Structure formats: structure tokens, C-alpha cells
């Protein structure tokens with residue numbers, strides 16, 4: 001029969017287990033804090049409407065690139081109206097440019113192609129280009145962007 | 149220096165570290181495919197030396213980085229030469245590491261007790277690639293800038309660890325001066341120390357677990373002077389080759405980083421061109437996961453080999469086929485990259 005009343009052994013095991021748990025917990029917390037030090041926290045986001053000018057500034061079929069508060073966007077006017085796309089390729093973050101002749105957005109990094117509605121039609125990009133809302137007040141166009 | 153061991157103490161039977169180095173080597177190590185490990189080792193030494201020299205002039209800030217590389221290339225006395233040596237040493241180091249890997253793979257030299265030789269060696273290879281990436285980012289020309297963007301985004305697309313990793317590498321949401329500083333620290337501090345440690349570990353494991361037996365290789369020769377002399381001759385030959393390469397192809401510099409416009413030709417250095425084409429041809433997640441799986445299988449290959457050969461697979465043949473297929477595929481991808 002095995003020894004049941006091995007109190008000493010059990011006590012030692014328990015106290016060691018508690019100690020080990022405490023140590024691991026402490027070290028783990030410490031490691032996590034150091035990781036937090038190295039990984040900067042994201043900034044809170046706000047939205048605002050930025051004036052980009054009169055609608056006539058964007059010729060038909062032309063994409064106009066601009067930098068709005070750190071967002072690189074391209075404003076495009078087609079028969080369906082004015083749209084603002086993020087130039088950040090949805091594959092790995094290169095900048096797409098509007099190709100007038102092909103009426104498509106092209107990404108030079110891995111030959112990603114988007115059509116004029118921002119849909120990904122060729123190459124590795126997994127989803128359409130991000131869009132920004134365009135608001136028209138009078139003759140002036142505004143783009144709703146997030147600002148840091 | 150009172151504690152220096154006298155020759156008498158050595159003879160007293162205590163094995164000192166000298167005895168480990170001085171262990172006799174199998175004679176086949178004189179045949180060149182079996183000396184391929186010593187070449188990257190020599191080049192690593194040269195990289196440390198030239199790298200240290202470059203840090204005296206290089207400034208890791210987005211305003212100054214490109215300018216300081218230009219200064220090194222065009223103004224500093226022999227700056228172009230030191231930079232050229234650094235560049236070509238990386239190229240040759242990675243090239244010879246690959247030859248070394250292919251030789252070990254084809255001869256299955258990783259079989260027990262050599263598994264840890266292979267595992268430590270594959271870590272050395274991965275770190276060498278990481279050094280290559282961080283190094284070419286520091287030049288901060290337009291290809292570097294977009295290379296940083298693409299590689300960090302790729303790591304950022306991993307599940308769970310991706311986003312923190314992205315912030316960790318970029319030091320923020322976007323590629324910025326903080327990113328450059330972090331890559332600089334990785335390239336000049338953390339990675340070299342890790343790499344040096346791993347290289348030493350790899351050499352120690354090789355010396356302790358012994359060399360693979362090669363059929364037809366019976367004799368032995370001592371490490372010193374025979375083998376040391378061979379390695380010395382190789383080092384001198386390499387240096388001559390490097391000097392010639394740098395004189396013929398002095399280092400150049402692309403247009404400076406432009407966050408507003410992607411470079412038209414974003415092709416990375418040759419050792420990344422195959423994976424680069426791979427991620428161009430396949431949709432993002434598939435490309436990333438296949439690369440990671442490939443790296444995992446590669447690092448654990450001795451164990452894969454063991455499992456498969458226990459099931460009666462003819463591994464010598466399998467390795468020949470797999471090796472050839474991979475080399476051909478990589479060559480095809482590289483050719484495709486130069487075409488596009």
C-alpha cells in the first residue's frame with residue numbers, strides 16, 4: 001500500500017508549487033511590461049471633414065493624389081461621381097497610382113490592379129481599396145478622414 | 149597573468165579547450181564542398197569589421213541616413229571601398245551559406261547525431277537573411293523604404309502576434325524615423341550578437357558531435373597546421389576575389405526614400421528575389437503561410453527525414469529530387485523577377 005499520510009512531502013510539494021506559481025506570475029508580468037514599453041500604443045482616432053476644393057478641380061477620368069493629415073488619398077471623378085480612395089494597397093501597403101490610360105489603379109510592388117470602383121481585380125491584393133466618404137457642400141468637396 | 153596554464157598542466161590529462169580545437173579532422177574536409185562552412189565564417193568576420201567602420205559615419209535618422217550613405221560612398225577616404233566590401237561580403241556569405249546547406253542536404257550529413265548541427269545552422273541562415281533585410285533598409289533609398297513597408301506589413305498580417313509585431317518593428321503605425329532606428333538597432337546590435345552566438349554554437353556543436361562519415365574518407369589530419377592553413381588560403385583567396393569585385397562593381401545608391409511615391413523597380417537584393425516573386429504570384433496569406441511552413445519544415449528537416457526513412461522512404465533519392473526541384477524553382481523565380 002502506498003503511503004497516504006506523507007504530510008511532509010505534500011506540504012513541501014504544495015509550498016514549492018505556490019512559490020513557483022508566484023515566481024512565474026511575477027516574471028510574466030514583468031516581461032509583459034517590458035513588451036508594452038517596446039510596443040507603442042495606438043493613438044485615439046477622431047474624424048473630421050477636410051476641404052479639398054471645388055469639384056472642378058478634379059477633371060473627369062483623372063485621379064488627383066493628395067496627402068490629407070497623413071492619409072495618402074486619390075480623388076477620382078468618373079461618370080458615377082466623385083470618390084476618394086486610400087492609396088494604400090490592401091496587399092502589403094505600397095502606394096497605388098491611378099493609371100489614366102487603363103482606367104485602373106496599379107500597385108508597383110507586386111503588380112496589384114484595382115478597377116475604378118476600387119475593386120481588386122488582379123494580383124495579390126485580398127480586398128478592395130479603402131474608401132473615404134466624400135461630402136459635397138455647395139460646390140466644395142470635403143473628405144471625411146480619421147485624424148491622429 | 150598568474151593563472152595561465154603551463155604546458156605541463158595540459159599534459160596532466162585535463163582536457164583544455166585547445167584539445168577540442170586541435171581534434172583531428174577527417175581527410176575529406178580537404179575536398180572543397182566540405183570546406184564550404186568556413187567561407188561564410190570568414191566573411192562574417194569581415195562583415196563585422198567593415199560594419200563597425202561604417203557605423204562611424206552612418207547616421208540612423210530619416211533626414212541623415214541617405215545623406216550619410218552618400219557621404220560614405222563619395223566623400224570619405226576609401227568609403228566606397230569599405231561599403232563595397234560590406235555589400236559583397238553579404239552577397240558572398242549568403243551564397244556560400246546556400247551552397248553549404250545544399251551540400252549538407254544532398255549528402256544527408258544532418259543524420260544522427262548531427263540533428264542539432266542542422267537546426268543551429270538553419271537558425272544561422274534565417275538570421276543572415278534578417279541581417280540582409282535590416283541592412284539594406286538602412287541605406288534608406290526608395291527601394292529600402294518600400295521594402296521596409298512591405299516586409300513589416302507582411303509580418304503584421306500574421307494572426308494574433310501580427311499587430312504587436314508590426315508596432316514593435318515600426319515603432320508606430322507607419323514606417324517612420326522610429327522604424328529606421330529600430331532596424332538600425334537590430335542590424336548593428338541585437339542581431340549581430342545573436343548571430344555571433346549562434347555561429348559559435350553551430351561550430352561548437354559540429355566539433356562536439358563530430359563530422360559526418362563520408363564513404364571513402366579514411367585518413368585524418370590535424371586541425372593545426374594543415375586545416376588551419378587550408379582555411380587561411382581560402383580566406384586570402386576570398387579577399388582577393390572581394391577586392392576585385394568591389395573594384396569592378398563599386399557600390400551605387402538609388403534615389404532617396406520618397407514616402408509619397410513608390411519606386412518603379414522595387415526588386416530587392418538577389419537573395420530575396422525568389423520569395424519576392426513568390427509573394428507577387430500568390431495571394432498574400434497563401435504566400436506568407438507557405439513561406440513560414442517551408443521555413444519550419446526546413447529547420448526540422450532531420451526529424452522529417454528520420455520519420456520518413458523509418459517508413460521505408462528512399463531518402464537519398466527523395467533529397468536529390470527535392471533539392472533539385474527547389475533549386476530549379478528558386479532559379480525560375482529569380483529569372484522571372486529580372487523579366488518583370
Ligand code: FES
Pocket residue numbers: 089090091092093094107108109110111112123124125
Ligand atoms: S503591396 Fe500592392 S500588390 Fe503588394
